Amino acid sequence: MPTVLLIAVPYVAAVLFLGGLAWRVWTWAATPEPFRIPTTTGQQRSLAGIAPSRVESPSTTAGVVGRMLLEGLLFRSLFRNVASGPTAAGTCPDPVFLERKALWLGAMAFHWSLLVIVVRHLGLFVEPIPRVASFVASVDGFFQVGSPSWYATDVIVIVALGYLLFRRVRDPLLRYLTLPADYLALAVLIAVVGSGVVLRYVARTDLIAVRQYTLGLAALAPTAPASPGAGFVLHLLSVSVLLAILPFTKMVHAAGMWLSPTRNQANDGRRRRHVNPWNAPAPFHTYEEWEDEFREKLQAAGLPIEREDGRFQNPQAGGGERGAPPAAQAPLT
Amino acid sequence: MRNRILILAGLALCLAALTWPVWRALASAPAPAPSLARPVGATRCVAPVGFMRTSHMTLLAEWRDRVVRDGVRTYTDADGRVVTMSLSGTCLRACHADKTKFCDRCHDYAGVKPTCWGCHVVPTATGAIVSGPAAPSRSSRPGAAL
16 A cells, blocks of 8 residues: 555655646736736836836836846745834824835745745656755755755744744734635745754655655666655655646746736736737727718708818728727827 | 647656656666675674664764773674674774775765765775774874764
8 A cells, every 4th residue: 555655645746746836827827917007116118308117117028027027036026025113202104114025035935935945856766866956965965964954945844934924923914814724835845844853954865765766767667666664655645746736736837827817927018918818709880980971961961070171081991990999099199 | 829839849848857767777777776795704784684674874973972082992892793893893803804895885886975985094904004003093083974
């Protein structure tokens, strides 16, 4: 039974992870986005005398790339976190919006540690061990404390996850807003990290047997280790659960962040005309066409019209094309 | 539609990167498990094999602390045998004569880079170093990482 467990579970988890991820991305890719809906936090490109915020409110693709990198690598939006605070009575008031960087710091610490940990684990699945994996591991174990030496990211990720859980529990308002799904994500991550730390420092397992097993997993010809130990089974199961549920929980933001139209669209809704591609082909009759049609009758009746002489449109052009801008437009004054 | 092609290309790239170890493993021969040179003569280690496989590093760290901090130089194992607590002098000379055929085999395989040899001398096959109370001074540097 444990043998079947050790072989079937990781593959089921991997299939759910990769398949789920592909399915989610496909549903996002298949969703049309006819309009510009970026959420911006800066001055959009405007008149020459007004300095635009090229990254916070990008009007070009380069700006969008900069914005996405800033968000994906440095979590720009979390850096903007503020809280309303009390003003100092009797003195010049403090700013009402106080900077709050703890969430940003906790998120940065957690996500980057997770990346380092994943890269470190690459050595278990690739033969020979990739240079990047051993390099990251040596940097991570820089302090050379203890034997086996402590990894800095092991400490950082535990502290960061502890904080991320603590902040949800501490504040009554945040606790009220926290859904079971939020606790689920934290619980699974804490299980993964906790079991991994226990596996390395407390209930160790035979690393050679484990690498034989993980290399076998990568080669699609796995053989379960003879006596993996409870710590390893727990770590493997928690990682499998994490992978399996990732595409179906909020943790899929790993992929979804890059495909958020509110972030990856250029804020050029006023510069370029975006026509909804599936607008029903409805015939419409503009005022200009209407006036062209009835000009003589309107003039005969003495009604005010825009153009006393001549027509708006060339009659041969047939006017009223769907989506085309009005042929003539009164200049903005 | 232009975006959809772009997104699917990105997705394919991501999936290829995530499954890279699989392609890599399928393209190359499986790595054999490291084979260790068994000690000649000795049949038992100071602790059971299962423990030594998973936790020899903690045993060595404990030895280091007891030698360096407490000045205790002998260790009594579970069977009542008394051995000198010395990596170079006992482990490597008495049993595992060739570090490259014992320590390094597993360490290289698992990608572990222990710092033992920053302080400890690797004895040669002819037994060039002395062990016991007159251990090499380099091995008794306090605070040296194992």
